[in-house]
Amino acid sequence: MRDPEATLRQHDLPVTAQRVAVLRAVSRHPHATADELAEGVRGELGSISRQSVYNVLNVLTDKGIIRRIQPADSAALYEDRIGDNHHHLVCRSCGRTEDVNCAVGEAPCLKAHSHHGFKIDEAEVIYWGTCPACQKKRR
Amino acid sequence: MRDPEATLRQHDLPVTAQRVAVLRAVSRHPHATADELAEGVRGELGSISRQSVYNVLNVLTDKGIIRRIQPADSAALYEDRIGDNHHHLVCRSCGRTEDVNCAVGEAPCLKAHSHHGFKIDEAEVIYWGTCPACQKKRR
DNA sequence: ACGAAGTTTTGGACTTTGTCAAAATCCCTG
DNA sequence: CAGGGATTTTGACAAAGTCCAAAACTTCGT
Ligand SMILES: [Mn+2]
Ligand SMILES: [Mn+2]
Ligand SMILES: [Zn+2]
Ligand SMILES: [Zn+2]
Numbered sequence: 001m002r003d004p005e006a007t008l009r010q011h012d013l014p015v016t017a018q019r020v021a022v023l024r025a026v027s028r029h030p031h032a033t034a035d036e037l038a039e040g041v042r043g044e045l046g047s048i049s050r051q052s053v054y055n056v057l058n059v060l061t062d063k064g065i066i067r068r069i070q071p072a073d074s075a076a077l078y079e080d081r082i083g084d085n086h087h088h089l090v091c092r093s094c095g096r097t098e099d100v101n102c103a104v105g106e107a108p109c110l111k112a113h114s115h116h117g118f119k120i121d122e123a124e125v126i127y128w129g130t131c132p133a134c135q136k137k138r139r
Numbered sequence: 140m141r142d143p144e145a146t147l148r149q150h151d152l153p154v155t156a157q158r159v160a161v162l163r164a165v166s167r168h169p170h171a172t173a174d175e176l177a178e179g180v181r182g183e184l185g186s187i188s189r190q191s192v193y194n195v196l197n198v199l200t201d202k203g204i205i206r207r208i209q210p211a212d213s214a215a216l217y218e219d220r221i222g223d224n225h226h227h228l229v230c231r232s233c234g235r236t237e238d239v240n241c242a243v244g245e246a247p248c249l250k251a252h253s254h255h256g257f258k259i260d261e262a263e264v265i266y267w268g269t270c271p272a273c274q275k276k277r278r
Numbered sequence: 279a280c281g282a283a284g285t286t287t288t289g290g291a292c293t294t295t296g297t298c299a300a301a302a303t304c305c306c307t308g
Numbered sequence: 309c310a311g312g313g314a315t316t317t318t319g320a321c322a323a324a325g326t327c328c329a330a331a332a333c334t335t336c337g338t
Pocket of ligand 2: 170218226
């Protein structure tokens with residue numbers, strides 16, 4: 001995130017200490033949970049309420065400034081890297097999450113065959129597997 | 140599900156009324172939540188504890204007898220149809236969930252480009268969109 | 279059949295992740 | 309720099325699931 005304050009103004013959002021700090025935390029910690037981000041913000045800002053973290057993450061997500069991903073068995077994760085339709089690789093054992101460029105091409109990277117009359121706006125892909133560290137552990 | 144009791148025995152699971160009833164409920168209601176399945180079971184069996192529904196769904200999932208999918212903003216959904224690597228189409232507005240045959244081919248239908256040393260065992264795809272009914276409503 | 283041994287089911291407390299609502303505080307414009 | 313609308317805070321609440329120990333049930337050998 002280049003300039004959090006400018007970004008907020010561009011989206012007509014009043015600049016507050018909490019928003020700037022959360023935005024910076026998301027940049028510093030890609031794929032972090034709301035709780036982890038709250039910790040990050042507290043280290044830099046002193047304190048922030050749990051509710052504010054959620055408020056900010058929600059408004060930033062709604063405006064398309066950040067992206068939320070929600071893998072099974074995990075709290076929602078947030079990231080900075082948007083607009084490039086990338087996907088994710090998640091370790092079943094430790095939850096480690098990595099970015100993966102779209103397997104097919106540009107967004108939307110896939111088309112459902114028979115789509116039952118649905119109007120599809122996104123194809124979400126999550127690759128599940130075991131990360132190198134966890135492969136070693138349980139070998 | 141052909142014969143719930145035989146299926147349980149094949150997997151070395153003691154046959155209990157609860158397991159048989161849950162298995163039948165999953166067959167009758169594809170993509171239902173644990174709560175919905177509990178309701179289904181109560182209609183047929185009289186009563187079952189909430190915990191038992193979870194116990195049974197977990198053991199059946201672990202054994203690979205049923206499959207669990209966990210779309211964002213929804214409780215986990217369970218289904219009978221396994222082993223064919225199909226995907227799902229979910230309505231953002233009402234949650235309606237439909238099966239979609241794999242866009243690419245056989246399992247695993249996709250390969251991540253750079254996979255960071257992960258050993259990938261599944262490519263999960265969820266198509267997000269709006270179902271026909273919801274398209275009409277909010278037009 | 280019967281009973282022992284090992285599982286499963288139950289009910290209740292608890293955890294995690296997130297939302298709701300009202301009061302206090304803050305940010306921006308004039 | 310003051311006022312008003314937006315944001316933050318606080319504390320209660322909700323949904324989905326897990327943990328635990330006691331009671332009930334399945335299975336298997338006799
Ligand atoms: Mn990412
Ligand atoms: Mn399905
Ligand atoms: Zn791992
Ligand atoms: Zn719908």
